[in-house]
Amino acid sequence: MPEGHTIHRLAGEHRKAFVGTVVHAESPQGRFAAGALQIDGRVLTEADAHGKHLLLGFDDERWLHVHLGIYGKYAFGSVPAPPPIGMVRLRLRNTQKYADLRGPNTCELLDPSEKKTLHARLGPDPLRADADPEVAWRRISRSRTSIGVLLMDQTVVAGVGNIYRAEALFRQGVDPSRPGRELTHERWTAIWADLVFLMAEGVRVGHIDTVRPEHTPEAMGRPPRVDGHGGEVYVYRRSNLPCFLCGTEVRTEVLSGRNLFWCPTCQGT
Known part of the structure:
Protein backbone atom coordinates (compact mmCIF):
# COMPACT_ATOMS: atom_id res chain seq x y z
CA MET A 1 0.00 0.00 0.00
CA PRO A 2 1.43 3.45 -0.86
CA GLU A 3 2.75 5.41 2.09
CA GLY A 4 1.89 9.01 2.81
CA HIS A 5 4.62 10.61 0.72
CA THR A 6 3.12 9.02 -2.42
CA ILE A 7 -0.30 10.51 -1.72
CA HIS A 8 1.16 13.97 -1.13
CA ARG A 9 3.00 13.67 -4.43
CA LEU A 10 -0.31 12.76 -6.10
CA ALA A 11 -1.92 15.83 -4.57
CA GLY A 12 0.91 17.89 -6.03
CA GLU A 13 0.44 16.34 -9.48
CA HIS A 14 -3.28 17.11 -9.40
CA ARG A 15 -2.54 20.64 -8.21
CA LYS A 16 -0.15 21.23 -11.09
CA ALA A 17 -2.34 19.64 -13.75
CA PHE A 18 -5.88 20.60 -12.78
CA VAL A 19 -6.32 23.18 -10.02
CA GLY A 20 -7.99 26.33 -11.32
CA THR A 21 -9.34 24.64 -14.45
CA VAL A 22 -12.62 23.14 -15.59
CA VAL A 23 -12.32 19.37 -15.27
CA HIS A 24 -14.31 16.78 -17.15
CA ALA A 25 -14.97 13.51 -15.35
CA GLU A 26 -16.10 10.11 -16.52
CA SER A 27 -16.10 6.57 -15.17
CA PRO A 28 -15.24 4.22 -18.06
CA GLN A 29 -15.59 1.28 -15.71
CA GLY A 30 -19.02 2.51 -14.66
CA ARG A 31 -18.61 2.01 -10.91
CA PHE A 32 -18.30 5.75 -10.25
CA ALA A 33 -20.60 6.96 -13.02
CA ALA A 34 -23.02 8.85 -10.74
CA GLY A 35 -20.21 10.58 -8.88
CA ALA A 36 -18.35 11.48 -12.06
CA LEU A 37 -21.51 13.06 -13.46
CA GLN A 38 -21.78 15.32 -10.41
CA ILE A 39 -18.26 16.77 -10.78
CA ASP A 40 -18.11 16.80 -14.59
CA GLY A 41 -17.60 20.36 -15.80
CA ARG A 42 -16.68 21.71 -12.37
CA VAL A 43 -13.56 23.70 -11.49
CA LEU A 44 -11.04 21.83 -9.38
CA THR A 45 -10.12 24.31 -6.66
CA GLU A 46 -7.91 22.37 -4.24
CA ALA A 47 -5.80 19.23 -3.99
CA ASP A 48 -5.02 18.01 -0.51
CA ALA A 49 -3.74 14.91 1.28
CA HIS A 50 -4.03 13.61 4.81
CA GLY A 51 -2.12 10.44 5.49
CA LYS A 52 -3.05 7.92 2.82
CA HIS A 53 -6.15 9.86 1.73
CA LEU A 54 -6.24 12.07 -1.37
CA LEU A 55 -8.82 14.88 -1.35
CA LEU A 56 -9.73 16.93 -4.42
CA GLY A 57 -11.98 19.96 -3.88
CA PHE A 58 -14.42 21.35 -6.44
CA ASP A 59 -16.13 24.70 -6.78
CA ASP A 60 -19.44 23.35 -5.43
CA GLU A 61 -17.72 22.53 -2.09
CA ARG A 62 -17.77 18.81 -2.74
CA TRP A 63 -14.63 16.76 -2.31
CA LEU A 64 -13.47 13.69 -4.18
CA HIS A 65 -12.01 11.29 -1.64
CA VAL A 66 -9.63 8.62 -2.91
CA HIS A 67 -7.89 5.92 -0.90
CA LEU A 68 -5.72 3.78 -3.15
CA GLY A 69 -5.53 0.78 -0.84
CA ILE A 70 -3.31 -2.07 -2.02
CA TYR A 71 -4.20 -2.10 -5.71
CA GLY A 72 -5.05 1.50 -6.59
CA LYS A 73 -2.94 3.33 -9.16
CA TYR A 74 -2.90 6.68 -10.95
CA ALA A 75 -1.63 7.38 -14.46
CA PHE A 76 -1.18 10.92 -15.81
CA GLY A 77 -0.73 11.99 -19.40
CA SER A 78 -1.23 14.75 -21.94
CA VAL A 79 -4.35 15.15 -24.02
CA PRO A 80 -5.66 13.86 -26.28
CA ALA A 81 -6.18 10.99 -23.91
CA PRO A 82 -6.08 7.52 -25.42
CA PRO A 83 -9.10 5.22 -25.12
CA PRO A 84 -9.29 3.89 -21.55
CA ILE A 85 -7.43 0.62 -21.05
CA GLY A 86 -8.45 -1.76 -18.28
CA MET A 87 -10.76 -0.98 -15.39
CA VAL A 88 -10.52 2.82 -15.15
CA ARG A 89 -12.68 3.88 -12.21
CA LEU A 90 -12.31 7.59 -12.93
CA ARG A 91 -10.80 9.74 -15.65
CA LEU A 92 -10.28 13.45 -15.06
CA ARG A 93 -9.17 15.69 -17.90
CA ASN A 94 -8.91 19.31 -18.92
CA THR A 95 -7.54 20.88 -22.08
CA GLN A 96 -3.96 19.87 -21.27
CA LYS A 97 -3.81 16.80 -19.02
CA TYR A 98 -5.69 13.69 -18.00
CA ALA A 99 -5.47 11.36 -15.00
CA ASP A 100 -6.76 7.79 -14.85
CA LEU A 101 -7.56 6.11 -11.54
CA ARG A 102 -7.66 2.32 -11.36
CA GLY A 103 -8.46 -0.09 -8.56
CA PRO A 104 -8.83 2.23 -5.55
CA ASN A 105 -10.13 1.01 -2.24
CA THR A 106 -12.27 4.17 -1.98
CA CYS A 107 -13.54 6.63 -4.58
CA GLU A 108 -16.40 8.75 -3.29
CA LEU A 109 -17.74 12.28 -2.98
CA LEU A 110 -17.84 14.00 0.40
CA ASP A 111 -19.57 17.16 1.54
CA PRO A 112 -17.63 19.56 3.83
CA SER A 113 -18.97 18.00 7.02
CA GLU A 114 -18.02 14.50 5.87
CA LYS A 115 -14.54 15.72 4.98
CA LYS A 116 -14.22 17.26 8.44
CA THR A 117 -15.21 13.92 9.98
CA LEU A 118 -12.54 12.15 7.92
CA HIS A 119 -9.82 14.53 9.15
CA ALA A 120 -11.03 14.16 12.74
CA ARG A 121 -10.62 10.39 12.75
CA LEU A 122 -7.05 10.53 11.36
CA GLY A 123 -3.96 11.20 13.41
CA PRO A 124 -1.52 14.02 12.66
CA ASP A 125 0.27 13.69 9.32
CA PRO A 126 4.02 14.50 9.42
CA LEU A 127 3.69 16.07 5.96
CA ARG A 128 0.93 18.53 6.87
CA ALA A 129 1.67 22.02 8.16
CA ASP A 130 -1.23 21.75 10.62
CA ALA A 131 0.03 18.51 12.21
CA ASP A 132 0.40 18.52 15.99
Whole structure:
Protein backbone atom coordinates (compact mmCIF):
# COMPACT_ATOMS: atom_id res chain seq x y z
CA MET A 1 0.00 0.00 0.00
CA PRO A 2 1.43 3.45 -0.86
CA GLU A 3 2.75 5.41 2.09
CA GLY A 4 1.89 9.01 2.81
CA HIS A 5 4.62 10.61 0.72
CA THR A 6 3.12 9.02 -2.42
CA ILE A 7 -0.30 10.51 -1.72
CA HIS A 8 1.16 13.97 -1.13
CA ARG A 9 3.00 13.67 -4.43
CA LEU A 10 -0.31 12.76 -6.10
CA ALA A 11 -1.92 15.83 -4.57
CA GLY A 12 0.91 17.89 -6.03
CA GLU A 13 0.44 16.34 -9.48
CA HIS A 14 -3.28 17.11 -9.40
CA ARG A 15 -2.54 20.64 -8.21
CA LYS A 16 -0.15 21.23 -11.09
CA ALA A 17 -2.34 19.64 -13.75
CA PHE A 18 -5.88 20.60 -12.78
CA VAL A 19 -6.32 23.18 -10.02
CA GLY A 20 -7.99 26.33 -11.32
CA THR A 21 -9.34 24.64 -14.45
CA VAL A 22 -12.62 23.14 -15.59
CA VAL A 23 -12.32 19.37 -15.27
CA HIS A 24 -14.31 16.78 -17.15
CA ALA A 25 -14.97 13.51 -15.35
CA GLU A 26 -16.10 10.11 -16.52
CA SER A 27 -16.10 6.57 -15.17
CA PRO A 28 -15.24 4.22 -18.06
CA GLN A 29 -15.59 1.28 -15.71
CA GLY A 30 -19.02 2.51 -14.66
CA ARG A 31 -18.61 2.01 -10.91
CA PHE A 32 -18.30 5.75 -10.25
CA ALA A 33 -20.60 6.96 -13.02
CA ALA A 34 -23.02 8.85 -10.74
CA GLY A 35 -20.21 10.58 -8.88
CA ALA A 36 -18.35 11.48 -12.06
CA LEU A 37 -21.51 13.06 -13.46
CA GLN A 38 -21.78 15.32 -10.41
CA ILE A 39 -18.26 16.77 -10.78
CA ASP A 40 -18.11 16.80 -14.59
CA GLY A 41 -17.60 20.36 -15.80
CA ARG A 42 -16.68 21.71 -12.37
CA VAL A 43 -13.56 23.70 -11.49
CA LEU A 44 -11.04 21.83 -9.38
CA THR A 45 -10.12 24.31 -6.66
CA GLU A 46 -7.91 22.37 -4.24
CA ALA A 47 -5.80 19.23 -3.99
CA ASP A 48 -5.02 18.01 -0.51
CA ALA A 49 -3.74 14.91 1.28
CA HIS A 50 -4.03 13.61 4.81
CA GLY A 51 -2.12 10.44 5.49
CA LYS A 52 -3.05 7.92 2.82
CA HIS A 53 -6.15 9.86 1.73
CA LEU A 54 -6.24 12.07 -1.37
CA LEU A 55 -8.82 14.88 -1.35
CA LEU A 56 -9.73 16.93 -4.42
CA GLY A 57 -11.98 19.96 -3.88
CA PHE A 58 -14.42 21.35 -6.44
CA ASP A 59 -16.13 24.70 -6.78
CA ASP A 60 -19.44 23.35 -5.43
CA GLU A 61 -17.72 22.53 -2.09
CA ARG A 62 -17.77 18.81 -2.74
CA TRP A 63 -14.63 16.76 -2.31
CA LEU A 64 -13.47 13.69 -4.18
CA HIS A 65 -12.01 11.29 -1.64
CA VAL A 66 -9.63 8.62 -2.91
CA HIS A 67 -7.89 5.92 -0.90
CA LEU A 68 -5.72 3.78 -3.15
CA GLY A 69 -5.53 0.78 -0.84
CA ILE A 70 -3.31 -2.07 -2.02
CA TYR A 71 -4.20 -2.10 -5.71
CA GLY A 72 -5.05 1.50 -6.59
CA LYS A 73 -2.94 3.33 -9.16
CA TYR A 74 -2.90 6.68 -10.95
CA ALA A 75 -1.63 7.38 -14.46
CA PHE A 76 -1.18 10.92 -15.81
CA GLY A 77 -0.73 11.99 -19.40
CA SER A 78 -1.23 14.75 -21.94
CA VAL A 79 -4.35 15.15 -24.02
CA PRO A 80 -5.66 13.86 -26.28
CA ALA A 81 -6.18 10.99 -23.91
CA PRO A 82 -6.08 7.52 -25.42
CA PRO A 83 -9.10 5.22 -25.12
CA PRO A 84 -9.29 3.89 -21.55
CA ILE A 85 -7.43 0.62 -21.05
CA GLY A 86 -8.45 -1.76 -18.28
CA MET A 87 -10.76 -0.98 -15.39
CA VAL A 88 -10.52 2.82 -15.15
CA ARG A 89 -12.68 3.88 -12.21
CA LEU A 90 -12.31 7.59 -12.93
CA ARG A 91 -10.80 9.74 -15.65
CA LEU A 92 -10.28 13.45 -15.06
CA ARG A 93 -9.17 15.69 -17.90
CA ASN A 94 -8.91 19.31 -18.92
CA THR A 95 -7.54 20.88 -22.08
CA GLN A 96 -3.96 19.87 -21.27
CA LYS A 97 -3.81 16.80 -19.02
CA TYR A 98 -5.69 13.69 -18.00
CA ALA A 99 -5.47 11.36 -15.00
CA ASP A 100 -6.76 7.79 -14.85
CA LEU A 101 -7.56 6.11 -11.54
CA ARG A 102 -7.66 2.32 -11.36
CA GLY A 103 -8.46 -0.09 -8.56
CA PRO A 104 -8.83 2.23 -5.55
CA ASN A 105 -10.13 1.01 -2.24
CA THR A 106 -12.27 4.17 -1.98
CA CYS A 107 -13.54 6.63 -4.58
CA GLU A 108 -16.40 8.75 -3.29
CA LEU A 109 -17.74 12.28 -2.98
CA LEU A 110 -17.84 14.00 0.40
CA ASP A 111 -19.57 17.16 1.54
CA PRO A 112 -17.63 19.56 3.83
CA SER A 113 -18.97 18.00 7.02
CA GLU A 114 -18.02 14.50 5.87
CA LYS A 115 -14.54 15.72 4.98
CA LYS A 116 -14.22 17.26 8.44
CA THR A 117 -15.21 13.92 9.98
CA LEU A 118 -12.54 12.15 7.92
CA HIS A 119 -9.82 14.53 9.15
CA ALA A 120 -11.03 14.16 12.74
CA ARG A 121 -10.62 10.39 12.75
CA LEU A 122 -7.05 10.53 11.36
CA GLY A 123 -3.96 11.20 13.41
CA PRO A 124 -1.52 14.02 12.66
CA ASP A 125 0.27 13.69 9.32
CA PRO A 126 4.02 14.50 9.42
CA LEU A 127 3.69 16.07 5.96
CA ARG A 128 0.93 18.53 6.87
CA ALA A 129 1.67 22.02 8.16
CA ASP A 130 -1.23 21.75 10.62
CA ALA A 131 0.03 18.51 12.21
CA ASP A 132 0.40 18.52 15.99
CA PRO A 133 2.66 15.69 17.24
CA GLU A 134 1.36 16.24 20.76
CA VAL A 135 -2.00 14.84 19.66
CA ALA A 136 -0.28 11.57 18.78
CA TRP A 137 1.84 11.71 21.94
CA ARG A 138 -1.25 11.84 24.16
CA ARG A 139 -2.42 8.55 22.63
CA ILE A 140 1.02 6.93 22.64
CA SER A 141 1.97 7.92 26.20
CA ARG A 142 -1.14 6.26 27.65
CA SER A 143 -1.00 3.07 25.60
CA ARG A 144 0.23 -0.41 26.52
CA THR A 145 0.34 -1.19 22.79
CA SER A 146 3.80 -1.41 21.24
CA ILE A 147 5.18 1.61 19.39
CA GLY A 148 5.60 -0.64 16.35
CA VAL A 149 1.83 -1.11 16.21
CA LEU A 150 0.94 2.46 17.19
CA LEU A 151 2.97 3.99 14.34
CA MET A 152 0.93 1.96 11.83
CA ASP A 153 -2.38 3.01 13.38
CA GLN A 154 -3.67 5.75 11.09
CA THR A 155 -5.77 7.21 13.91
CA VAL A 156 -2.54 7.81 15.86
CA VAL A 157 -0.17 8.94 13.07
CA ALA A 158 -1.45 9.29 9.52
CA GLY A 159 0.61 8.34 6.50
CA VAL A 160 3.24 6.09 8.08
CA GLY A 161 3.48 2.66 6.49
CA ASN A 162 5.65 -0.39 6.96
CA ILE A 163 8.85 1.12 5.55
CA TYR A 164 8.78 4.41 7.43
CA ARG A 165 7.76 2.57 10.61
CA ALA A 166 10.73 0.18 10.46
CA GLU A 167 13.26 2.78 9.37
CA ALA A 168 12.34 5.59 11.78
CA LEU A 169 12.45 3.20 14.74
CA PHE A 170 15.84 1.89 13.62
CA ARG A 171 17.28 5.37 13.14
CA GLN A 172 16.16 6.34 16.64
CA GLY A 173 17.30 3.08 18.25
CA VAL A 174 13.84 2.16 19.50
CA ASP A 175 12.74 -1.42 20.05
CA PRO A 176 9.46 -1.77 18.10
CA SER A 177 8.02 -3.95 20.88
CA ARG A 178 8.34 -1.19 23.50
CA PRO A 179 4.93 -0.16 24.85
CA GLY A 180 4.00 3.39 23.93
CA ARG A 181 3.68 4.45 27.56
CA GLU A 182 7.34 3.47 28.17
CA LEU A 183 8.55 5.84 25.47
CA THR A 184 9.91 9.17 26.71
CA HIS A 185 8.56 12.41 25.30
CA GLU A 186 12.08 13.26 24.12
CA ARG A 187 12.30 10.02 22.16
CA TRP A 188 8.86 10.56 20.64
CA THR A 189 9.87 14.07 19.57
CA ALA A 190 12.94 12.61 17.84
CA ILE A 191 10.87 9.93 16.07
CA TRP A 192 8.39 12.56 14.87
CA ALA A 193 11.15 14.87 13.62
CA ASP A 194 12.68 11.95 11.73
CA LEU A 195 9.35 11.08 10.14
CA VAL A 196 8.90 14.71 9.05
CA PHE A 197 12.36 14.71 7.49
CA LEU A 198 12.22 11.29 5.84
CA MET A 199 8.71 11.66 4.44
CA ALA A 200 9.44 15.14 3.06
CA GLU A 201 12.45 13.65 1.29
CA GLY A 202 10.15 10.95 -0.07
CA VAL A 203 7.91 13.62 -1.55
CA ARG A 204 10.90 15.40 -3.03
CA VAL A 205 12.64 12.43 -4.68
CA GLY A 206 9.71 10.08 -5.26
CA HIS A 207 11.03 7.07 -3.35
CA ILE A 208 12.07 6.15 0.17
CA ASP A 209 15.72 6.66 1.15
CA THR A 210 16.48 6.39 4.86
CA VAL A 211 20.23 5.82 5.26
CA ARG A 212 22.38 8.67 6.47
CA PRO A 213 25.16 9.97 4.17
CA GLU A 214 27.83 8.00 6.03
CA HIS A 215 25.93 4.74 5.41
CA THR A 216 25.29 5.00 1.67
CA PRO A 217 26.75 2.29 -0.61
CA GLU A 218 29.41 4.75 -1.81
CA ALA A 219 30.44 5.71 1.71
CA MET A 220 30.53 2.12 3.00
CA GLY A 221 31.85 0.45 -0.15
CA ARG A 222 28.89 -1.96 -0.30
CA PRO A 223 26.62 -2.93 -3.19
CA PRO A 224 23.51 -0.78 -3.66
CA ARG A 225 20.13 -2.16 -2.73
CA VAL A 226 18.23 -3.95 -5.48
CA ASP A 227 14.52 -3.98 -4.66
CA GLY A 228 11.30 -3.00 -6.36
CA HIS A 229 10.64 -0.40 -3.67
CA GLY A 230 13.86 1.41 -4.56
CA GLY A 231 15.93 3.52 -2.20
CA GLU A 232 18.47 2.65 0.48
CA VAL A 233 17.18 1.35 3.82
CA TYR A 234 18.62 -0.03 7.06
CA VAL A 235 16.30 -2.91 7.96
CA TYR A 236 13.19 -3.01 5.77
CA ARG A 237 13.14 -6.27 3.78
CA ARG A 238 16.64 -7.10 5.04
CA SER A 239 15.71 -10.05 7.26
CA ASN A 240 18.59 -12.46 7.95
CA LEU A 241 21.10 -10.01 6.50
CA PRO A 242 23.75 -8.29 8.65
CA CYS A 243 22.97 -4.85 10.02
CA PHE A 244 25.10 -2.20 8.30
CA LEU A 245 26.05 -0.68 11.66
CA CYS A 246 26.72 -3.63 13.98
CA GLY A 247 26.65 -6.79 11.87
CA THR A 248 23.82 -8.41 13.84
CA GLU A 249 21.32 -10.35 11.75
CA VAL A 250 18.24 -8.28 10.99
CA ARG A 251 15.13 -9.95 12.34
CA THR A 252 11.55 -10.05 11.13
CA GLU A 253 8.22 -11.15 12.54
CA VAL A 254 4.56 -10.60 11.73
CA LEU A 255 3.04 -7.89 13.88
CA SER A 256 -0.64 -7.02 13.45
CA GLY A 257 -0.64 -8.66 10.04
CA ARG A 258 2.41 -6.82 8.69
CA ASN A 259 6.07 -7.82 8.52
CA LEU A 260 8.18 -5.99 11.06
CA PHE A 261 11.94 -5.59 10.57
CA TRP A 262 14.45 -4.55 13.24
CA CYS A 263 18.00 -4.97 14.53
CA PRO A 264 17.98 -6.45 18.05
CA THR A 265 21.35 -4.86 18.86
CA CYS A 266 20.90 -1.33 17.50
CA GLN A 267 17.31 -1.23 18.77
CA GLY A 268 17.87 -2.92 22.07
CA THR A 269 17.30 0.22 24.11
